[in-house]
Amino acid sequence: MLSSCQTASAGAKLLCFPEAFSFIGAKDGDSVRIAQPLDGPIMDQYCSLARESSIWLSLGGFQEKGSDPQHLFNTHVVVDDTGKIRSTYRKIHLFDVDVPGGRVYKESSFTESGKDVVAVDSPIGRLGLSVCYDLRFPEIYQLLRFQHGAQILLVPAAFTKVTGEAHWEILLRARAIENQCYVIASAQAGIHNDKRESYGDTLIIDPWGTIVGRLPDRLATGIVVADIDLSLVDSVREKMPVAKQRKPFDFWRAASL
Numbered sequence: 001m002l003s004s005c006q007t008a009s010a011g012a013k014l015l016c017f018p019e020a021f022s023f024i025g026a027k028d029g030d031s032v033r034i035a036q037p038l039d040g041p042i043m044d045q046y047c048s049l050a051r052e053s054s055i056w057l058s059l060g061g062f063q064e065k066g067s068d069p070q071h072l073f074n075t076h077v078v079v080d081d082t083g084k085i086r087s088t089y090r091k092i093h094l095f096d097v098d099v100p101g102g103r104v105y106k107e108s109s110f111t112e113s114g115k116d117v118v119a120v121d122s123p124i125g126r127l128g129l130s131v132c133y134d135l136r137f138p139e140i141y142q143l144l145r146f147q148h149g150a151q152i153l154l155v156p157a158a159f160t161k162v163t164g165e166a167h168w169e170i171l172l173r174a175r176a177i178e179n180q181c182y183v184i185a186s187a188q189a190g191i192h193n194d195k196r197e198s199y200g201d202t203l204i205i206d207p208w209g210t211i212v213g214r215l216p217d218r219l220a221t222g223i224v225v226a227d228i229d230l231s232l233v234d235s236v237r238e239k240m241p242v243a244k245q246r247k248p249f250d251f252w253r254a255a256s257l
């Protein structure tokens with residue numbers, strides 16, 4: 001496992017883990033069996049890690065125990081540098097997809113969908129939380145930016161190899177550009193077991209869409225460090241004032257009547 005001490009000593013204030021950071025099952029249902037509540041021993045260990053290393057953690061894709069034994073929540077947890085859970089977001093868009101040339105996924109068969117859009121303040125700026133497949137649904141990021149004031153969008157993921165090759169970088173850069181936010185996308189990479197392989201390519205993108213952090217190759221594991229410059233967020237937004245120019249959701253509702 002990556003050392004959070006190492007990351008903290010690189011001067012980082014927030015360390016972002018990928019989806020399914022503590023467990024990846026081979027088949028549907030494996031992860032339901034190991035799911036725990038937020039106050040269980042797995043999350044306790046990550047809270048201790050945050051406290052001991054004095055660093056904030058973004059823990060995307062925690063298998064949180066659901067409301068019945070057949071289901072879990074795919075939960076993105078933000079822990080502060082004292083080890084306290086500051087915020088939790090339960091993945092809203094579930095990956096029920098027949099991947100062309102790949103397998104059929106049915107995340108909803110073992111996952112309950114969340115209902116709330118969640119942003120939280122942190123030492124590097126206001127974070128907008130999401131998980132993996134959410135990336136394909138721009139509305140949630142628009143809400144995070146235009147209603148919840150996000151400056152940094154977090155997208156922990158375990159993208160498939162096929163869909164990652166076709167869509168990963170372009171979707172992430174689009175979300176950064178259209179919302180004028182940093183995007184931090186921590187990605188699972190490589191072969192996990194005989195059923196699962198993830199695309200990889202962890203990326204940090206600035207609000208102009210420029211890639212400012214990337215591992216040396218797509219399947220590399222390791223730590224990418226980048227500066228988050230909130231004055232760049234402000235200047236991009238000032239020069240291209242899309243927040244003032246955009247039509248609010250109500251406009252479109254009326255326009256399509």
Ligand SMILES: O=C(O)CNC(=O)[C@H](CS)NC(=O)CCC(=O)C(=O)O
Pocket residue numbers: 019020023024025031061095105107132133134136158159160163164
């Ligand atoms: O279940 C786990 O162990 C971890 N969760 C995942 O891997 C999830 C649900 S199956 N994967 C995605 O959302 C992939 C999205 C994707 O690849 C795309 O949008 O193209």
